[in-house]
Amino acid sequence: MRTMKAAVYVRPGVISLEEKPVPTAGPGCAVVKITTTTICGTDIHILKGEFPVAAGRTIGHEPVGIIAELGAGVEGYSVGQRVVVGAITPCGQCYTCLDGHQAQCGGKPAGGWRFGNTIDGSQAEYLRVPNAMSNLEPIPDGLSDEQVLMCPDIMSTGFGGAESGDIRIGDTVVIFAQGPIGLCATAGAKLRGASLIIAVDGLQARLDVARVMGADVTIDYTKTDPLTEIMRLTHGRGVDVAIEALGTQVTFEQCLRALKPGGTLSSLGVYSGKLFMPLDAFAAGLGDHRIVTTLCPGGKERMRRLMNVVASGKVNLEPMVTHRFRLDEIELAYDLFANQRDGVLKVAITP
Amino acid sequence: MRTMKAAVYVRPGVISLEEKPVPTAGPGCAVVKITTTTICGTDIHILKGEFPVAAGRTIGHEPVGIIAELGAGVEGYSVGQRVVVGAITPCGQCYTCLDGHQAQCGGKPAGGWRFGNTIDGSQAEYLRVPNAMSNLEPIPDGLSDEQVLMCPDIMSTGFGGAESGDIRIGDTVVIFAQGPIGLCATAGAKLRGASLIIAVDGLQARLDVARVMGADVTIDYTKTDPLTEIMRLTHGRGVDVAIEALGTQVTFEQCLRALKPGGTLSSLGVYSGKLFMPLDAFAAGLGDHRIVTTLCPGGKERMRRLMNVVASGKVNLEPMVTHRFRLDEIELAYDLFANQRDGVLKVAITP
Amino acid sequence: MRTMKAAVYVRPGVISLEEKPVPTAGPGCAVVKITTTTICGTDIHILKGEFPVAAGRTIGHEPVGIIAELGAGVEGYSVGQRVVVGAITPCGQCYTCLDGHQAQCGGKPAGGWRFGNTIDGSQAEYLRVPNAMSNLEPIPDGLSDEQVLMCPDIMSTGFGGAESGDIRIGDTVVIFAQGPIGLCATAGAKLRGASLIIAVDGLQARLDVARVMGADVTIDYTKTDPLTEIMRLTHGRGVDVAIEALGTQVTFEQCLRALKPGGTLSSLGVYSGKLFMPLDAFAAGLGDHRIVTTLCPGGKERMRRLMNVVASGKVNLEPMVTHRFRLDEIELAYDLFANQRDGVLKVAITP
Amino acid sequence: MRTMKAAVYVRPGVISLEEKPVPTAGPGCAVVKITTTTICGTDIHILKGEFPVAAGRTIGHEPVGIIAELGAGVEGYSVGQRVVVGAITPCGQCYTCLDGHQAQCGGKPAGGWRFGNTIDGSQAEYLRVPNAMSNLEPIPDGLSDEQVLMCPDIMSTGFGGAESGDIRIGDTVVIFAQGPIGLCATAGAKLRGASLIIAVDGLQARLDVARVMGADVTIDYTKTDPLTEIMRLTHGRGVDVAIEALGTQVTFEQCLRALKPGGTLSSLGVYSGKLFMPLDAFAAGLGDHRIVTTLCPGGKERMRRLMNVVASGKVNLEPMVTHRFRLDEIELAYDLFANQRDGVLKVAITP
Known part of the structure; x- marks a missing residue:
């Protein structure tokens, strides 16, 4: 079994880098090899124990990466494509999604927020993406990871x-x-x-x-x-x-x-x-x-629109990436970000 | 100087029937001879001193009556017409009204609510209506006072x-x-x-x-x-x-x-x-x-639409008029209504 | 191979009852045994050759029936459940669906309308339902087939x-x-x-x-x-x-x-x-x-809401079912309906 | 009787500069001394007889000027103030205005468009403004006439x-x-x-x-x-x-x-x-x-908002003013504009 590094919530105050199995794509899912991700204020709430998640959960909900595997029934994509996935991953097919409240997928409060909350997240080498047909969005040519890194959450x-x-x-x-x-x-x-x-x-x-x-x-x-x-x-x-x-x-x-x-x-x-x-x-x-x-709107149509805004040059969020870390330095990154030192706005994490 | 009876706020706990001059219609205004009005829960807040109005203010904001006088510039109406006027009397011409927030007329919180609040109200024999062009609405033939009595406030x-x-x-x-x-x-x-x-x-x-x-x-x-x-x-x-x-x-x-x-x-x-x-x-x-x-929408267009609903028979609010009083019995009416005795829902007051 | 009867478009002017294989449910799909369906004005356009569909296509887009088979990945339903499916069957997961234009699924004009148009329809003993998770809606207890027969198309x-x-x-x-x-x-x-x-x-x-x-x-x-x-x-x-x-x-x-x-x-x-x-x-x-x-809104959330309206008794569309036929009499039904004879509004077809 | 120059529609093909009486402000109205105005494509339709107006009508609906007179009941303004007035002048008090369709004031198609259509317009030394309380909007300090000249019509x-x-x-x-x-x-x-x-x-x-x-x-x-x-x-x-x-x-x-x-x-x-x-x-x-x-939205709130956009520098429409004429040269201006010569976009006319 292949393993990977992942930033895992252990207990209040502790998020640590651990070895975990690389996920596999089940039906309707995909696995994305993360090339860049970031840390969000919500992750700090999790770190502090203010927002409870299960011990052992991989944290993070802002994935930029490359499709590594496509599960059964996921069509129109190919392995190797660069993609962005929203922090919120609506199924698109439940009553709530069909009614236009995709962030509340399943009719549960914030039900569309799964990554780093109810399933493993993006601060890892690989990420399993549920409802891939609704959520994988190819990155337009010419845009760098950091240019689109804010699309999954804070820009949306x-x-x-x-x-x-x-x-x-x-x-x-x-x-x-x-x-x-x-x-x-x-x-x-x-x-x-x-x-x-x-x-x-x-x-x-x-x-x-x-x-x-x-x-x-x-x-x-x-x-x-x-x-x-x-x-x-x-x-x-x-x-x-x-x-x-x-x-x-x-x-x-x-x-x-x-x-x-x-x-x-x-x-x-x-x-x-x-x-x-x-x-x-x-x-x-x-x-x-x-x-x-408003909870962060997700889904591939949202990502498509936001990346169009980035591509148009009408908004440039790159200045918000103030610091860069490798995944194996993520504990340092948490320390910096949680304490808002050194004028940090957002950090880029690259596995 | 002609005088009339009016229910006047005196001090916390006291609303009493007093003699006041009959108002005259200035430019843009009208005077309506009240044929039926009612008491609102808000009036009870005023009575209890929970919602402050000036001592001497005539209370009431639900006027049904007959046009008695039309001020300069008020066109398209005639003396003797039966009319309803909303509890909220937007001017129609300020920034806030033109922007569609008529109940907040003048850009002040609840600024469109004038009757029985910032100017004299409808629990009297006569009522001066400001911005008459925006606010007087003729009652369709065949509708009784009690049928339309809820239009000014609670129905709206x-x-x-x-x-x-x-x-x-x-x-x-x-x-x-x-x-x-x-x-x-x-x-x-x-x-x-x-x-x-x-x-x-x-x-x-x-x-x-x-x-x-x-x-x-x-x-x-x-x-x-x-x-x-x-x-x-x-x-x-x-x-x-x-x-x-x-x-x-x-x-x-x-x-x-x-x-x-x-x-x-x-x-x-x-x-x-x-x-x-x-x-x-x-x-x-x-x-x-x-x-x-939502503060009660007012203005003549709103009254027109609501009376159309009444005229259509799709809603019948007459069962809500549970008690009837003459204006000179209004203190009894307040006593009944404030204490919610005898299954009271709404009272009809007729001068 | 099991076969079934189906009303098939042959050429302009001819829809005839033919034997076809019973469909099977692929991944994400379901098969519904039709208990009641109907004929729509659009079917008459197809019959007359004014709206072209492929020769051999089973016609009909108003299915009421019982789940006969569930494909891989279709969860939360069980074989034997009574269901309604909308005339429009959005996938829920394409850009257009995620953007709220479900009837234009796939970004093609009227792309969500598949039954009896781009895939086989409901005037048959069995119907294959694509994107079953988005489209199967259980019928509330106590509602008859005819009570909900208008939900898939004309009511919506x-x-x-x-x-x-x-x-x-x-x-x-x-x-x-x-x-x-x-x-x-x-x-x-x-x-x-x-x-x-x-x-x-x-x-x-x-x-x-x-x-x-x-x-x-x-x-x-x-x-x-x-x-x-x-x-x-x-x-x-x-x-x-x-x-x-x-x-x-x-x-x-x-x-x-x-x-x-x-x-x-x-x-x-x-x-x-x-x-x-x-x-x-x-x-x-x-x-x-x-x-x-407006093209007929579809999807299970829409069907749920419409059946709630029926269940509430606020609207009763049963009087619109003026005639009833067995599936093997469907050519007679087309003749009656196409010529609007005998005061026909809608016909119920029961296999 | 004081007279002024005004561009008057005579007959198809002829708009000529004539002497007319200076208007006076009746109740609810104001007179504005025009400092800058312009010619609109609609004026060319009028010139060509494609859009009929009464012979003798002063043309023009894009007024920038100074308040010269205030009629009875017009409060909150003072003579000498620089103002913009929209091409559309809603009354604010009719059913249609109160219902939010101010451009269709009075419930007539394009009923809010009065200047240079149903009443005399702005291509003159003075302009009478109806419903002044709804329509006069002071120009923020620091903005030139030409900066706000597009607000009344084409920007709106x-x-x-x-x-x-x-x-x-x-x-x-x-x-x-x-x-x-x-x-x-x-x-x-x-x-x-x-x-x-x-x-x-x-x-x-x-x-x-x-x-x-x-x-x-x-x-x-x-x-x-x-x-x-x-x-x-x-x-x-x-x-x-x-x-x-x-x-x-x-x-x-x-x-x-x-x-x-x-x-x-x-x-x-x-x-x-x-x-x-x-x-x-x-x-x-x-x-x-x-x-x-969409017919050009008018009224003072609209003008206020548009001038705020101009003042913010977020849009600069001055490059659209390509030519300048004195009022007594307006026939030349019409000739240039009607024939779209010399790369004309908009002309500024100054009495």
């Missing part, structure tokens, strides 16, 4: 925040938090035609990247009160859409306070602890507000 | 809950609380084509009316756990849309718990105190949930 | 016309032609909350059924000019939504002429010959009109 | 084509014809996040501007067959959205042929003569196509 999620917010041409949009997801939401807001994009964070380095991604105005909340500044910028009107990209009471609440009556809070964060609705900002329920949440 | 609000929830043909919908608003939401869910409508309340009399309004199943929460029953009825799937029609932590939370991943919570309640988001039911923000709030 | 199509028209509560809707599809569109308009539903046809018997399905007003175009009457009924306003359910220049054009500016023409008909746009009614392109076409 | 129309087409991030879009409207549609497609924008025209100069406006690929139809090229670029898939910006059979038909099944034809052109639907490209009505038409 961040853009999804702009899309679910239904941003219109001429809208004013604020994005609270400019980590990788927030930066992609900023880029998404620009793509949707917002005329004034306000990015809020507490780290100047991130605000600098936010400008590159499309922010017209940046607010360092350690120096300026965001709400005062937002109301000044909007002449007291409030923003049309506020995107929450952190998952905390403060940012959720500030989003709601920044909104105009009739505005939309598009929430991307993963919340823990307690979350209160500030009833004054919520107009006691009378403000015609919308609060929408 | 309840139907709005079904509309904002974007109920589709074949959906399963639960409505928590079967007061007047919830009953109208139940009727609205039926009109939108839901195939399974579940109504929840603790009073059997209200659940009986819910059946008349369109509920397929009723749940008395004093006897049956709603969530257990909803999951049984939906084979564990959860509902597509949950409508909150009370404004409490419990009903908000149960709505969220009843929802399928990807479902919509359509909120109509007016919340006070604290409201927190149950993060487990909210899937920590990963469930593709939508939470939408 | 007719309701789809109302849904694509985005009918709102209080809308006025006209449906041109009250054949089986138009009757279902009428039922759909009622389910969506239209307050005035106008049905147009030239046969009194169909207009009588239209009333049962939800029409408030019927117009016999052989006696009354529909446009004059529609403008009278709408006070010159025009209708909000016009549904075309025949596929002719006259009905298409009258739909457009009946519309208000900003209205929607929801087209269900299959057009042949020439179709031109009446530019006056189209306001030369300046009327903010929408013209939307 | 062209962007409207992209908006009504519901272009999504990652879409492929083709725009047929790159006159001023088509160029703005191209800019709009970019603002909405299309990843591949294909512009088609027969003049190289216009295709060059199309590139500046956001086209990724341009097709000169005099040299290359657009459909062959579009299918090559989309790998046979067809485009998601096709925008028609000319109003001819050929461009309408090519739009439909370029579309994927399930795609949207967003039509901006003004059609004359005959318009046929190519039934093969229309999939006989089975292709889930949408055809949507």
Whole structure:
């Protein structure tokens, strides 16, 4: 039996590189040889034990690689093709997928998120891809691994925040938090035609990247009160859409306070602890507000569209790859990323 | 100076009938002689001092009457016409109205709600109607005052809950609380084509009316756990849309718990105190949930459409008028309605 | 090799009952033993040679039956289950399906329509169902074959016309032609909350059924000019939504002429010959009109929802089954149906 | 009585500069002193007698100017303010406006288009603006007349084509014809996040501007067959959205042929003569196509949003102003523009 290296969740605080059998492709599945992957904020939640997964689970949900094996019934692909697979792998055939909620595949909350959660993930030399017909997407010629590395998760999620917010041409949009997801939401807001994009964070380095991604105005909340500044910028009107990209009471609440009556809070964060609705900002329920949440859209059609955006040159997310590691250095990568040292945004991991 | 009787907010706990000058129609306005009006749950919040209005304000926002005077520039109407005016009176011409958020007229939270809030209301012999061109709607021949009495507020609000929830043909919908608003939401869910409508309340009399309004199943929460029953009825799937029609932590939370991943919570309640988001039911923000709030849509086009529904016979809200009072008995009416005695649903007040 | 009887397209003008091998279920497929099916207007187009299919093709796309065999990889079902399968059988996994256009599966026009078109259909003793995981839907207990016989095609199509028209509560809707599809569109308009539903046809018997399905007003175009009457009924306003359910220049054009500016023409008909746009009614392109076409939505989620509507009793399409035949009498059934004799609406065919 | 110069429609073929009384502001109206205006393709239709207006009508619907007089009831503005007014001037208060179809104000086709059509227009020294509260929009500091000159019509129309087409991030879009409207549609497609924008025209100069406006690929139809090229670029898939910006059979038909099944034809052109639907490209009505038409959105909220886009620098339409004339030279300007000489795109007219 062939073995491979894989980053495995052991117990809270410990993700370690282990030897595991190389997976085989069953019917409807494929095996992808990973050429590049990355670490996500969610992986840190797993590492810390805040988001429980089974001990022994290979972590990671952002695969870029080469088709190594195709299971029975998987047609239209060939071994050796370079592919991207979304973090979310919908089956396409259950009631929920057929009804358009592919990220909730199977009708379970976040049911479409399998990699590094309910099945083994991409921080390994090989990855077994379920429902391969719905999920394998060839990489257009001329695009490098790092150019498409953000497609599986943060680009899809961040853009999804702009899309679910239904941003219109001429809208004013604020994005609270400019980590990788927030930066992609900023880029998404620009793509949707917002005329004034306000990015809020507490780290100047991130605000600098936010400008590159499309922010017209940046607010360092350690120096300026965001709400005062937002109301000044909007002449007291409030923003049309506020995107929450952190998952905390403060940012959720500030989003709601920044909104105009009739505005939309598009929430991307993963919340823990307690979350209160500030009833004054919520107009006691009378403000015609919308609060929408979006789990990363997946599936090959989504990957196709996102890679088209990359190929068009309209968005360039390569500057977000700030560090590079080999798979056998992944514990170092986790250490750097979990502690947000050295200005890290995203790391590229290459087996 | 002609005077009239009007139900006036005096201080917390006191609404009393007083003599006030009959209003005159300024430019763009009209005066309507009230023939029938009613009391709303919101008026009880005002009475209790939970929702502050200015002392001396005439209460009430559900006017049915006859045009008594037309101000300069109000064309296409004639004195003596029977009209309905919505509880919400959008100007139609501000940025917010032109952008389709008429209930938030002027860009202020609930800014379109003026009657009995920021200007004098309908529990009086005469009512001054602002922005008359946007708001006066003639009553079709053959419809009685009581037949259209629910159009200004609860029918518009309840139907709005079904509309904002974007109920589709074949959906399963639960409505928590079967007061007047919830009953109208139940009727609205039926009109939108839901195939399974579940109504929840603790009073059997209200659940009986819910059946008349369109509920397929009723749940008395004093006897049956709603969530257990909803999951049984939906084979564990959860509902597509949950409508909150009370404004409490419990009903908000149960709505969220009843929802399928990807479902919509359509909120109509007016919340006070604290409201927190149950993060487990909210899937920590990963469930593709939508939470939408709806303030009663107003304006003459809305009234026209609602009266067409009444005229078609497809919905009959007359059974909701359980008690009748003359305007000079309104203090009795408040006492009955505030204490929900004698199975009261809605009262008709006739000056 | 087991054989079965099947209604086979031979050449223009000839569909005959032949012996064919019973199909077997390959991977991902199922075989259904047909218990009831029907003939559709499209089958008549095929019979007449107006819509070409391959010689030897078994016709029919409205299957109700029992699972006889399950291919590899088809899970969650069991042999012997009663099921309905939609006329349209999306794969769920191609780019087009994942993008929500399941009826255009594979990105080909009407690509999701396979039965009796690109593969053998349901007018036979057995039917091979492709992409079984996306398409087999168990029939709820208590529903008869005839109760659900309209789900696969005309109910889905007719309701789809109302849904694509985005009918709102209080809308006025006209449906041109009250054949089986138009009757279902009428039922759909009622389910969506239209307050005035106008049905147009030239046969009194169909207009009588239209009333049962939800029409408030019927117009016999052989006696009354529909446009004059529609403008009278709408006070010159025009209708909000016009549904075309025949596929002719006259009905298409009258739909457009009946519309208000900003209205929607929801087209269900299959057009042949020439179709031109009446530019006056189209306001030369300046009327903010929408013209939307809808091919019958399929897939098991759609079937589930439609059968829920049937089970709820909110719509009863059984009166549309006017005649019954055994499969070996199907040539008689075609003769009756093609010539619309004896007031036929739909026939039930039972092998 | 003060008089002014105005470009007046006399008879087919003749628009001449005449002396007319300076208008006065009645109740609800305003008078704007025009500082810059332009000529639109529609004006040429009027000139040629193809679109009938009353003899003596002042032409023009693209006003930039200074408030000269405010009628009774017009509040929140002051004489001397620089303003833009949309080509379409909705009242905001009729049934149709309140229902969101402001361009069809009054429920008449194109009813919101009044300037230079049913009332005197902007090619004059002064302009009377009806429904001033809905229509006067102050120009942000720092923007020149020419920077905002496209907002009233072609920017609003062209962007409207992209908006009504519901272009999504990652879409492929083709725009047929790159006159001023088509160029703005191209800019709009970019603002909405299309990843591949294909512009088609027969003049190289216009295709060059199309590139500046956001086209990724341009097709000169005099040299290359657009459909062959579009299918090559989309790998046979067809485009998601096709925008028609000319109003001819050929461009309408090519739009439909370029579309994927399930795609949207967003039509901006003004059609004359005959318009046929190519039934093969229309999939006989089975292709889930949408055809949507958009008349220039107007009203002050629309102007506010468009000027925000200009102020943000995200779109620069100044290159479209290729020629400048004084009002008393307007007959020369018409001659140049009607004959499309000298590479003219838009002319600026300054009284």
